[in-house]
Amino acid sequence: MTKKKEIHGIKHIKKPSNSKRKKGVERLKVIPLGGLEEVGRNMMIYEYKRKILIVDVGFGFPGENNPGIDYVIPNTKYLEKRKKDIVGVLFTHGHLDHVGAFPYVLKKIYRKGLKIAASPVTKKIILGRQEEFRDQPKIKIREVKDGSKLKAGPFKVEFFKQNHNIPGNLGMFIETPIGNIVTTSDFKFDKNPLNDEPTDFKKLKKIGKKGVHLLCCDSTGAEEEGHSLSEREIKKNLKKIIKKAKGRVIVSTFSSLLNRIQQVINISKQLNRKVCVQGYSMRTKLDFAKNLGYIQAKKNRFINAKQAQELPDDQVTILCTGTQGESNAALSRIASGRDRNIKFKEKDTVILSSSVVPGNETLVQALKDKILKQGVKVYHYEMMDIHASGHGKQEELKKFIKLMNPKFFMPIHGQISMLYANAELAKEAGVKEKNIIVAENGNIINIGKNQYGIAKKKVPADSVLVDGLGVGDVGKIVLRDRHSLAEDGMFVLIITVDKKTGKIIKSPDIISRGFVYLKESKDLLRDTRQKARKIVREIMDNGGNINWNNVKSEIRKRIGQSLYSRTKRRPMVLPVIIEV
């Protein structure tokens, strides 16, 4: 096993302080925001003399801690009050963790004439999403590419291309009166990429030579040793597997990995296989990319599922999503026999050309098991190099930091442990320990010409949860209830009483779900009904006016205890008093 870097909390990380700003001393404010606390920093705010520049507006995918939540978007309270100060919103690339929250955020920060810029492909992705949302302001997006320049308030921006796994991926060199900032996109070095130009080290060197005051650098690969693989290496391995396959080949990958998809199409062409694209998201993304010219393929390369059935198996490649074991994706549907058109055959070969997104490990294992049980070959990235991360690993990051040679270094994107790992790399690359800034979402970092400080006050940065049409309305209580309901279900006890006498009119009704199998728990239900009546009677016998809230809390407590002692489960007990 290759070993990761020694990671540890860097001792010199500054504590937030209240140190007063000296009069006349100008500072650059940097505020990282992000969807999730743990993997945020994919919405960066740069502020100089009250003018604000935003880079990326990404969202996060909810983990197990957020049941039922669709997305987690950055908190923009700070920006909402400062609409008029925002001089521009710039995007590095079109992946959802960098553009996904834009439709939610735009409504809140929009003002006429807001400057927005992105590469052509990123622009199309953003505008495509705008159409899916209601009540969006009409926006114009300025197209930028490698070498484009743009002025936004006090910020002079020059874009430079970086390799990733989506076209139109741009880093930014930003001149400010305090010094120059370089902020990276997700990036890796690739001397030999496919459908893309190799990394231009000369150009990077030139940028570094201009003097970099602050480098904000992608951290996603910072825990992994060595170099990332070139996409050309991946192609070689994919071809080897597909050549060997005696039956159909089912290649599953992310629909956003346009370069990988192009490879699969090219290999299929070389090996005389037609490509059958399955699943909604793969089909729409592919159409979209073909229309823009980002995927090059003749129409007759593609066939539908019916045509695939008529061709010999060794002339068919099936391209689909579902590498993460998502139950609705094409691959899961095929694996569980739910797909109408495609069923596995014994000579099939499945290639999972992706890594496993943290949190999906069990789902992916289950998917592999399900496929293997059908006698089908499975290749995944832990067995062979059939997936390359889009993120540079330790050696690439160190090289990049050395090229930039920044005075201040701030790791961005990725989990907190990745930030600390990237901080270590910066140290090794020659950045002074005291100039390395590991910040949390919402921290205000004041950068001067020679030093920096973290303000004690944060801007609001707690995650905003998106659930269906609701944005930010699912709070801690709703989530806590969902967790609790998931554990032991719920138990509603409806007690109907006479409004005047307070006497119970009929036997209490019980509605329970997720707790026990009701048909087999008749005794438990009968005893619980009796217990509820007894509790109400006892309280009534104490005389005086009945406080129904007390009755409810007494029922909740005692019925809860009684159910626990009989079942060792704690369903959510919800007493309801109906007065008629």
Place this chain on the structure above:
Amino acid sequence: MTKKKEIHGIKHIKKPSNSKRKKGVERLKVIPLGGLEEVGRNMMIYEYKRKILIVDVGFGFPGENNPGIDYVIPNTKYLEKRKKDIVGVLFTHGHLDHVGAFPYVLKKIYRKGLKIAASPVTKKIILGRQEEFRDQPKIKIREVKDGSKLKAGPFKVEFFKQNHNIPGNLGMFIETPIGNIVTTSDFKFDKNPLNDEPTDFKKLKKIGKKGVHLLCCDSTGAEEEGHSLSEREIKKNLKKIIKKAKGRVIVSTFSSLLNRIQQVINISKQLNRKVCVQGYSMRTKLDFAKNLGYIQAKKNRFINAKQAQELPDDQVTILCTGTQGESNAALSRIASGRDRNIKFKEKDTVILSSSVVPGNETLVQALKDKILKQGVKVYHYEMMDIHASGHGKQEELKKFIKLMNPKFFMPIHGQISMLYANAELAKEAGVKEKNIIVAENGNIINIGKNQYGIAKKKVPADSVLVDGLGVGDVGKIVLRDRHSLAEDGMFVLIITVDKKTGKIIKSPDIISRGFVYLKESKDLLRDTRQKARKIVREIMDNGGNINWNNVKSEIRKRIGQSLYSRTKRRPMVLPVIIEV
């Protein structure tokens, strides 16, 4: 990255068939059972001429798919009808995935005089658990060790020791009239173990020489290249880290890894550190092992939390559980500041001496992030060799299979993809493809002298879920409800009507949890109440007798749709009609 083996469905895996048994031809039945379908085969049934021998009675831990479930135990319906035929229950070792289901299963299969055997430490663990359960039959367990022999019906068993990470770990050589069976415990090879004797290859060779008809072999490490690490290697690395540490060292590991715990105590002694044991499960397991003599340490080696505060930090080792990020374990309590006695200091060093159990990846990442944010060093097994698996990897498994040189090979323990990987290893080790048996829980494998078959009929093998006091009472419906409640919560609508007229007496009551924040959804609630009244009125206007079940299903459908269109969420809608 080291690459795993090419894994694929082996083409020759036999399909179950109904082939009739030739008269007079004797066969050995093998039936694997287990807690979870995906990681089962940790309760094996060997049956000859209707006599049944059971090896291990393990349980599984529920995954995300089983919310609220405590354990998953094997289905024993087949055995319950065959009590009198069971000639023995033998145990390989004391880990819960091999003995955990015994208290649940014993009640169902017990008969007087049932022969039970285990090594002394396994016996203590089993009897300790028996005491925690009510209504357990009084049992005697025969102590066995390396070289012990035992006869149970037609089965002649000889135990042989295997290295793992718990003492008293035994494989079995079982003579039957059909041929000899070798069934392994969890095992690895260790030429240089701690607190244990090295693997005795001569003895293994001798066993192989006797002729092995069927080998049932642990598969847990089958997907990993190379050899497992020796515990001595781990000790060297642990010592290096602890020696370097300038402050306290917090070592977190599983409480069941008795050998690892002994190492930490030994290193602490050598480096003049006292050991402060934190957390209930670590303390009880340690006391238990000390009493049995499996942990060697003087009383004065240990200190309590208060004494730890008084000692210089570089003389303190804190030993605790919590490597999996479990919120109630000591390490999580310390990391989140909830521990009364121990708070992190900047010079602390945390060592996570364990692997990450699949499914816990996000929890562990969150734990690491939380610790790093406090400026504390963190070492984990991906950075340095500070944990060794108790399971042999590919080279060890191949060597073992070669030593046994079996005619038939059946991979057991572990996920399905591990079974297939182990099958590949057997092929490489010289077992004929047609004699490799990959079976599912419940399959009946009939092994003859020269061939085998899998019966079309399975024995009942669906998982039995344990939730609190309920065993097997939580079924698919309850689980489905829990999932659904976790997604979007629930919405109970109580409609009170006049028994005679069917007219609604009062405004419908709504109880909702996990759906929306009720205080901010007054419009939604008001509109829903109106809609419910309207639905009831419409049905009543149609005249005739009112079928309240129809009313309920109509409300469920239409209110569900209306809530979805307004919120894009689908709470569980539960209409209740109260007739008074």
